[in-house]
């Protein structure tokens with residue numbers, strides 16, 4: 001049971017006043033700074049749905065403050081939909097890793113994105129400017145206008161011109177799901193002017209990139225992926241300034257897409273190994289990207305300049321055959337686990353995107369997306385090699401096309417990734 005000690009574990013920025021510490025240190029200590037004082041080592045899990053209080057007048061005032069302004073104080077949360085101390089530890093830690101004032105956690109990445117759209121929409125800023133590709137369900141949520149938004153899709157160069165008086169958000173993902181295309185986030189942020197930029201940082205993680213340092217006001221994660229890291233917890237989180245966080249807490253309270261405390265515990269635990277996992281998985285991905293780029297059965301390889309655990313590649317043969325052929329690598333959607341996963345975006349992660357839009361965004365029907373885990377790289381290659389099938393005698397040598405892909409592969413070929421620097 002999490003004790004309500006007055007150390008405000010459910011105040012997201014509770015330990016943001018501590019001096020700047022390196023990412024590896026924050027990963028294992030942030031969100032846990034009060035534990036020694038409490039006589040604990042492992043973070044406690046608070047499963048309470050409600051919190052007793054004999055002070056109804058005080059609770060009324062606190063509910064007013066929370067509902068009207070998203071304000072959190074040092075007291076217990078009243079009811080689990082307002083907040084939870086275990087979840088707040090994860091929020092504190094993630095905000096520290098992303099270098100933001102606050103973070104607000106949700107039941108999933110899609111619940112987190114929905115809350116952002118609702119916050120902006122409630123200020124009558126319903127228009128969103130977005131750059132493809134995004135994760136398929138993010139694209140679908142915007143395109144279908146399911147929460148009342150209207151989207152204008154643009155190339156990065158078209159962002160400034162697409163902004164209107166009612167634009168409430170610019171949304172990008174870099175490296176993008178699933179093509180791994182990279183954007184210059186500082187340049188994108190400049191093009192946004194005063195409109196908040198939301199950067200989906202799920203693929204990079206704060207280990208490789210901290211979008212807030214480049215001017216993104218909102219940093220989105222599907223926490224299900226690298227933050228959790230073990231494929232056993234669903235969650236989402238937005239790292240941002242406290243002003244936006246208050247709006248997000250109000251929406252979370254009103255709509256109920258809260259993160260379960262056990263998930264909060266697992267995500268906090270996942271963060272402690274995030275830097276080590278991302279670096280090890282990146283080394284595997286860089287090596288596989290290099291081997292794939294040299295393979296005649298592969299048409300094109302996409303690997304980000306910044307490195308990372310994701311690699312995408314277009315096969316000359318049948319992509320479904322590769323999915324059916326892997327034995328060590330798990331043929332499943334999702335990413336960021338300790339074990340390797342592979343999926344066919346046109347069939348799964350980007351199925352809900354209109355086929356023409358999908359192809360125009362570079363998501364070809366022959367594209368496969370692999371999330372590299374921590375296995376031995378030679379075992380992974382043996383599995384991929386077998387799944388790719390026999391080498392036809394007549395086919396050409398592969399090429400790495402696209403500037404990011406080509407640059408990334410040159411980096412990979414040198415055995416260099418951003419994570420290793």
Ligand code: MET
Pocket residue numbers: 135177222333334335348349350
């Ligand atoms: C339900 S499909 C996708 C899940 C996850 N966001 C992915 O890109 O793999």
